[in-house]
Amino acid sequence: xxxxxxxxxxxxxxxxxxxxxxxxxxxxxxxxxxxxxxxxxxxxxxxxxxxxxxxxxxxxxxxxxxxxxxxxxxxxxxxxxxxxxxxxxxxxxxxxxxxxxxxxxxxxxxxxxxxxxxxxxxxxxxxxxxxxxxxxxxxxxxxxxxxxxxxxxxxxxxxxxxxxxxxxxxxxxxxxxxxxxxxxxxxxxxxxxxxxxxxxxxxxxxxxxxxxx
Amino acid sequence: xxxxxxxxxxxxxxxxxxxxxxxxxxxxxxxxxxxxxxxxxxxxxxxxxxxxxxxxxxxxxxxxxxxxxxxxxxxxxxxxxxxxxxxxxxxxxxxxxxxxxxxxxxxxxxxxxxxxxxxxxxxxxxxxxxxxxxxxxxxxxxxxxxxxxxxxxxxxxxxxxxxxxxxxxxxxxxxxxxxxxxxxxxxxxxxxxxxxxxxxxxxxxxxxxxxxx
DNA sequence: GGCGACATGATTGTCGACAATAGTCGTGGA
DNA sequence: TCCACGACTATTGTCGACAATCATGTCGCC
Numbered sequence: 001x002x003x004x005x006x007x008x009x010x011x012x013x014x015x016x017x018x019x020x021x022x023x024x025x026x027x028x029x030x031x032x033x034x035x036x037x038x039x040x041x042x043x044x045x046x047x048x049x050x051x052x053x054x055x056x057x058x059x060x061x062x063x064x065x066x067x068x069x070x071x072x073x074x075x076x077x078x079x080x081x082x083x084x085x086x087x088x089x090x091x092x093x094x095x096x097x098x099x100x101x102x103x104x105x106x107x108x109x110x111x112x113x114x115x116x117x118x119x120x121x122x123x124x125x126x127x128x129x130x131x132x133x134x135x136x137x138x139x140x141x142x143x144x145x146x147x148x149x150x151x152x153x154x155x156x157x158x159x160x161x162x163x164x165x166x167x168x169x170x171x172x173x174x175x176x177x178x179x180x181x182x183x184x185x186x187x188x189x190x191x192x193x194x195x196x197x198x199x200x201x202x203x204x205x206x207x208x209x210x211x212x213x
Numbered sequence: 214x215x216x217x218x219x220x221x222x223x224x225x226x227x228x229x230x231x232x233x234x235x236x237x238x239x240x241x242x243x244x245x246x247x248x249x250x251x252x253x254x255x256x257x258x259x260x261x262x263x264x265x266x267x268x269x270x271x272x273x274x275x276x277x278x279x280x281x282x283x284x285x286x287x288x289x290x291x292x293x294x295x296x297x298x299x300x301x302x303x304x305x306x307x308x309x310x311x312x313x314x315x316x317x318x319x320x321x322x323x324x325x326x327x328x329x330x331x332x333x334x335x336x337x338x339x340x341x342x343x344x345x346x347x348x349x350x351x352x353x354x355x356x357x358x359x360x361x362x363x364x365x366x367x368x369x370x371x372x373x374x375x376x377x378x379x380x381x382x383x384x385x386x387x388x389x390x391x392x393x394x395x396x397x398x399x400x401x402x403x404x405x406x407x408x409x410x411x412x413x414x415x416x417x418x419x420x421x422x423x424x425x426x
Numbered sequence: 427g428g429c430g431a432c433a434t435g436a437t438t439g440t441c442g443a444c445a446a447t448a449g450t451c452g453t454g455g456a
Numbered sequence: 457t458c459c460a461c462g463a464c465t466a467t468t469g470t471c472g473a474c475a476a477t478c479a480t481g482t483c484g485c486c
Binding site for chain 3: 002003004037038039040041044059060061
C-alpha cells in the first residue's frame, strides 16, 4: 500500500466524519502539512476522491468537499436501491450459515440500540448490517458501487439516522431483509431492501420541503 | 478544461477502442511521449482511470489495462441492468416529445442496420440509443454509473454486438423499450430494459463455457 | 544441474520548483 | 460615485530530478 493510498483513505475518512464539512475548500498546501506529505501525494488523493464523487474539482480553482443537495441524495438513494436489491438477492443465495447468524445478531443488537435510544450505536450497526450484506453477496461490482453511493450520501444518511423515531421504523425493515435472507428467499430479500430504501427516499422527500441545506 | 483531463479522455478512448488491449502494460514514460506531456499528467490520468475500473494499478508495479473476465462482465451487466432499468423508467416519465421521436428514429436506423447486416453501424446505434436514454432520464447519478459500467464491459459488449444473429434479437428488445417509453409506461420500460440485459447475460453465460479470454 | 544471494536495470513514488491562471484589491478617469 | 483597467496574491497545473522498490539475470555454492 502506497502513501497516496493512505492519504486518500485518511482524507476520505475526514470528509465522511465531518472534519471537512460540505463546501469546505481543500487547499493542497494546507492538506500537505496536515497529512505531512508532498503536493503530488495530496493531488493524487484529490483526483481519486473527485472521481468517487466526494469532492468537486474545478480547473485552476481548486477542490471543495462536494455539497449534496436533497435532490441528489434522493437520486443517490434511488440508485442505491436498485443496486442494493441486487446485493440482497445475491446475499440470500450465497450467504453461509455463519453469515446468516451474524446478520441475525446485528439485527438483535439494532433492536437493543433502539430500546436504549442510542442513535450513535444504531448508526454504526446500520453501517455494519449493510457492509455484512455486501460481503455476503459475493457481488463485488455492485458491492463497491453501493459502498461508494453510501459514502456520497453519508451526510444525509447520518441526519436521517439521528432523526427521532426513525430508527424504530428502520430496524423492522432491516429485520425483514435479514429474515428473507435467512430463508434463502432472493425475491423477498430484494423486495424488502427496495421497500427499505423507498422508505428512506420518502423521508428525504418530506425533508426536501422544510429541511436545511 | 485542464491538460490532465484531455489526456484522461484520450487514454480512455485509446483503451476503449483497443489501441491498448486488456492486459497491456501502461508504462508512464511511454505514455509521456505518446501524449507529449509530463509524468505528473499521465499519473493523474492513470489514477482517474483506475478508480473508474478501466486500469489496474499495483503499488511499485505499474498500471495495466484491466482484464475483465466473463464472470465479471456478467456482474457488471447485472449491475447495469439494475441501474439502467431505473434510467428507463425515469426516461419514460421525463422525456420530451422530441426526445421520444429521436428514440424512435434510432430504433428505425437500427432496423435498417440489421437488414443491411452492418454490425459496426448497429454497434454505434446501440451506443447512441443507450446514451439518448440516459439523457432523457434526467437521472445523472444513475446515468453516470451506467456509462461507466458500459465502458468497463466495452470489450465484451463489442464482441457481443458483432455476434452473428445477435443484432436481430437485440433490436426488437430495444424496440420494446422505446415503445414503452413512448407510452409513458414506466413499469413496462423498466421491465423491458431488465429483460434486455438478462438476455445479454444469458449470451455472456453461454460464452463463459466456450468463449475465449 | 539446481537453488539461493546479490548486483543491475527498469519503473514507480515522492518531492521541490517554476509557470500559468483566477480572484482581489487599489487606482485613475469619466 | 461608479466603472474599467492593471498589478498583486493565492492557488493550481506541469515539469524534471531524486529516492525507493520490484523484477530480472548472473554468479557462486551445494
